[in-house]
Amino acid sequence: MKTSSRPNLHVILLHYPVVSKNGDIIASAVTNLDLHDIARAGRTYGIRSFYIVTPVRDQLELVDKIVSHWVSGAGAVYNPKRREALSIIRVSESFEAALADIAAGDKVYPKTIVTSARKRPDSLQVNAVRDMIGDGDPYALVLGTAWGLSEDFLNQADYLLEPICGQADYNHLSVRSAAAIMLDRLLGN
């Protein structure tokens, strides 16, 4: 039996396979501020790495260019705090490649925790997930861009985290805001 230790949480931001406004499976475009905001929140809450997944070669190169600017280019000198945050970013051409990359470092594949804005009967409450990741084993929290992760993708994950609900009958947060709130709920003091 393991004792409680520091969570070993990775965040994966998927641009494929995600759902479009019309319900089609698409590859969405990378948004610059997703990289910055989620890397900064991830660094604040002590996640291990933040994967940007897109199968589009041009987009992979764009992410590499942005990250290089802030981690080893002029941006690193201009703003060392931003360097510290963006240095946790990794890029992968597929979800499977991201998991394999995490497994290469952690010696074991991470359990996957997916997120959705819709309520589903099989989702875990945030406190249950918070307790679970306290075992120190590697976990990957997976967030979808555009209109979210596809049904097929959600069904293949190990765990589903309950959606974020506020006070109102509205839950259309940006993925940047959702990531920040989830990290605060899962890893905040």
Next chain:
Amino acid sequence: MKTSSRPNLHVILLHYPVVSKNGDIIASAVTNLDLHDIARAGRTYGIRSFYIVTPVRDQLELVDKIVSHWVSGAGAVYNPKRREALSIIRVSESFEAALADIAAGDKVYPKTIVTSARKRPDSLQVNAVRDMIGDGDPYALVLGTAWGLSEDFLNQADYLLEPICGQADYNHLSVRSAAAIMLDRLLGN
């Protein structure tokens, strides 16, 4: 003595007076995604209104143009959920004008709650602020762009909310992420 009621919270995003990287007092530029992300989080958690404050006329016009597109223009048809969020946005040329506008609706000036990423001895814990705003009186949560609200500004507020701390020795969240986390902590279930 008042009974607990639904919080009457407004959010004010200041672009002046804020601090630059070098510590100077500046008027910062409006960031499009600040409007979208904080309006969406604000709508999710049931805030009453979201004020964008800038003294720069061109910037005020830009915000008006963006908000009009999503609230009454082509964007409202394309994405009614975005319309619902951005309809809580108001624009003001000064902090005082924003407070007066809130007072015009609520019949009383709101108490001001300011935020800072730095630890200060006189800050209130989030649970104390959460309890306080449960009285149903109007409160304005004030967030600074750029490198944050100026010292003078912080000292003039009614209350100071403690900074968001994660697990790590790093607290450089974007204002979008900080707003989302604060609203979840103050108004989440």
